[in-house]
Amino acid sequence: METVALRCTNCGAPLPKPQPGEEWVRCEYCGFLNKVVDAAAYVERLRRDLEKWIRELLPATMISSTVADLTARYQIFQEIIKPKVMMARSNIRAKYLLYLSSPLTPIPPPSFSSDDPKPLFEETLRIQTIRDFAVSEDDLKLVQETIVYGNIAGYLLNAIKALSKFDVKSALKNIEEALAGIPEDPGLNLVKQRLNAARSVLTALSLLYDRDTQAALDIAKTGIDQYNMLLDSVGSSASPEVSRGVLEAEKMVAEIVYKISEASHEFFRAGRDPLEVLRFVEAYTKVFQLIRETYKRPLSDLVEVVENLRRIVLAKNGSSQVYVVPGSGSFYLPFYVVESRFSFVKGMLLKKGVESRLTVLVSAIAPYAANPVTD
Known part of the structure; x- marks a missing residue:
């Protein structure tokens, strides 16, 4: 029952280790500023809740006398623990699929979710406490899948909340953490490829904010290539984790980020602030979102606007494309x-x-x- 690491009192994700004497620590996933003493109190309360849950789930005699007996542990898991884990897995997987059913992009931003990631992380910790009772291969797989889905769902929800506020760096951190929690499992390969592609797009945007335009341009192109390969792999099959329609929308955003990167790089080469382009797109995206909701305009409209912006920037800086007619x-x-x-x-x-x-x-x-x- 390891819950030593401090956890965010806002979202439940692990907090970075505070420096000696530090009174406040910021969550890397939701951005909430936690007072160390409050985070420690939250972890202590969480520890007590987990111990209480275990006592209610398993009689004390079972915990103390049969924990070393594999046959008894198997019987306990089958009769008492497994029904609760299966119910938890069903609920967590539903959330996991829900958060993967819409594009993971800041352009246009996703609708703000009122869901709270804290229950997902707390439920995952509960499941971790009874992992030792899963002695058979099937039972261990059930527990591990529930933990994986819970952690990924928690980080995805944090990412969606960050994207709704155009907080690219926080969204990127959550996507990276979700990726780190995906095991080598053929059934999760497509999800891993999709999150890798989304990470490339968010990394390109993050690099643009850091004014590293050439690196942003390169990795945005990588993101487009990743989506092309993923769309080829998916084909026409329907899957909630990697829906073709969602992938095509995410690929459009990858193309938008590439065009923004190209225009920003041209501004940088001309001695101007490359963030001028990105700030224009940020402002226009809010207008486009209103137009999109009111008139049901497709995302391709925004692609066209950004392409025209790119052409204007290149032309004004004397770097328009040259075509040679034989x-x-x-x-x-x-x-x-x-x-x-x-x-x-x-x-x-x-x-x-x-x-x-x-x-x-x-x-x-x-x-x-x-x-x-x-x-």
């Missing part, structure tokens, strides 16, 4: 590719009010002819 001659003629959007107010063949687009080439050098614009 031809004849001994020198190149540079042109701007300009796209114009408009709608018709009247016309027989063209529908009134429908948006049309016209792409033209505009000479990028002093014109050699009277009219430099060509179709």
